[in-house]
Amino acid sequence: MSTELFTRLRPRLFNIAYRMLGIRADAEDVVQDAWLRWNESDQGAVQSAEAWLVTITTRLAIDRLRTRKVEREAYIGWWLPEPIVELDERTPETAAELASDVSVAVMWVLERLAPEERAAFLLRQVFDQDYGDIAGMLGKSEASCRQMVSRAQARVQQETPRFEVPKDAHRELLGKFMAAAQAADRTAMKELLSANAQLVADGGGKATAFMHTLHGAGRVAGVFWSLEHKFPGQVSYRMASINGEPGLLRYVDGKIESAQSFIMDDGKIVAVYIVRNPDKLAGIPQNI
Structure with a gap:
């Protein structure tokens, strides 16, 4: 038993x-x-x-x-979570692991919270625990737990999209971006990105990645464009579910190069999170 x-x-x-x-x-x-x-x-x-x-x-x-x-x-550069990737998001494993989804974007925000603040937020907002139970788990007062959750909630709301995008719409926009990236069509990519789009990449010192956040549709599109020109005919993409949301796996010369999460808002891509650290890609199909 x-x-x-x-x-x-x-x-x-x-x-x-x-x-x-x-x-x-x-x-x-x-x-x-x-x-x-x-x-x-x-x-x-x-x-x-x-x-x-x-x-x-x-x-x-x-x-x-x-x-x-x-x-x-x-840690060298930005730290992003190890992505949970499913090529078929309808599998029972995905349903179990991502029953209460927390996207890469939210986990990016949570990473900058104190451990107990992060725990209080997750237990309340994701797992629907009562404040009394959370207080007992953390050894804090209910008032303190409410304050921690409120602070974390405000930060998450400030740094993530205002509206939830239906997965079909998310997937459709992502498909257009994938086609534009595959064709190295910089103009088409820029049209799909918001003017102040940002890109965060995690290489962990083991793969090339920007040490700062990139801002602007032109700069973000340029990152995808430059890879296509550096490896002509060798870059390919595959749709996947990444932390419960549509994302892309990128392969160079048939080998996994990165897992990419895209945040959509108001019909545009507002943020791209790219995991290139090979240690965090070990659980992903290594060859296309």
Whole structure:
């Protein structure tokens, strides 16, 4: 019964850990540690197994995130989460892992929050936990948790699109951009980008990436245009679901080069997040 219960709750625990840490292996380690602690606990004295496991997973993730913060301060360039990629977004695995989706754009914002603030926001806004439960998990007062969630919510709303774009519309616009990029049509790409579009790239010091955020439709389009000219006839794209939203996988000479998330607003692409760090692409099909 103990194993069966944990197996049923595992997707929820992974959801929490991944959204806290942004790295699949770290999230899996946290869930495994939660499993070991669950096995060693007095399960008969636990009133709610789910509450106990969510609490221990959250605390373990906070501890690991604090440790990782030191590493991330030394990280070369921008840090983006390891993308969860599905080539068929309707698979049961995707439904389980992304039941409460947090896009790359939101996780980009959350990365700049303090660990406990990030946990409070996720538990409330993504996993719909009561403030009383969150306070118990974090060892804070309800008032403090409400304040943390409010601050995080304001930041997320400020730095992400105002309106949710239907996936069909998202996919259609992305398809047009993919065709324009494949054809190295800089003008067509610029027309699909907002005037103040931004591009953030994560190379982790292991792949070439910009050390600052690029701004402007012309500059963003130029990045895609220049790659096509550097590797003529060798660049190809593949549609995929990235963190639950339509995105692109880019291949150069048949090998994976990056995973790309696109944020849409008002019929235009407003932001592009490109993961090029090979360590974060290891779980993606390596060849087209």
